[in-house]
Amino acid sequence: MLDSLPSDRDAQSSAVSRDLDVLLLARASTLRSHPGQVAFPGGRVDPEDKDAVAAALREAVEETGLDADGIDVLGPLEPVPLTYSRHLVTPVLAWWRRTSAVGVVDEAESAAVFRAPVADLLNPANRGVTVLRRDGEEWRGPGFLVRDDSGEHLVWGFTAMLLDGIFDRLGWTEPWGEAQEFELPEG
Structure with a gap:
């Protein structure tokens, strides 16, 4: 869901x-599927x-x-197939014509709800490579650090791959040098 909220980032240094x-x-840390992950x-x-x-609107x-x-x-x-969880995800893009308040509705499902400025996601200082080691294998992918009133969140996995792909296709991705690595707990 794309919307508008000011970023801490200098507008001159971003494509957006x-x-x-x-x-x-x-996501709530008690969920069986993807606990604690940003999504x-x-x-x-x-x-x-x-x-x-x-379904996407209802779930949102x-x-x-x-307010839908x-x-x-x-x-x-x-649709994007996810090998590990065996899900087929259909991302739905929407635009917030008229913003409304958002927050955690069900604590059993969500620990936090927040709006991440795209300029901050594009900022090379907030980007890196996530490293996940599971079952003797290593998985590397894009990662984004997001800071808001509820703390610092690491966006990784499917959500980060989708954001990274959209930013690349739109030509918004900013060059970044030495990539910081975000080590993920084994799971």
């Missing part, structure tokens, strides 16, 4: 406006959902409390 941001949440609002398509877009309302009447859906992206 200071007031463009992304709606994210930190976009979303979830499974329920039988009453017309399609993936309807349920997880963040946003202020949302303009830009459309779904191509």
Whole structure:
């Protein structure tokens, strides 16, 4: 979910406006699937959902409390298969035409809900490479540090890969030199 909220970043040093941001949440650490990870609002398509877009809006309302009447859906992206969890995810891009308050609706699902300025995500000082070691293998991918009132969050995995891919396709990615590494706990 893209929206507007001021960034701490100097507008001259970024390809995007200071007031463009992304709606994210930190999943509750008690969840069985992807506990504690930063993610976009979303979830499974329920039988009453017309399609993936309807499911994405319903889930965003349920997880963040946003007002869906202020949302303009830009459309779904191509489904992305996730090998490890065996999910097929259909990302849905939306624009916040009229912002509304957001926050944790269900503490059993989310630990935090926050808006991350895109300029801060693009800032090379907040980017790095995540390193996950699991079952004797090593996985490396993009990572972003996000700071807000609830603390510091590391965006990694599917969410970071999707953001990184979108930023690259839009030509927004800023060059960054020596990559900092974010070590993830084995899991």
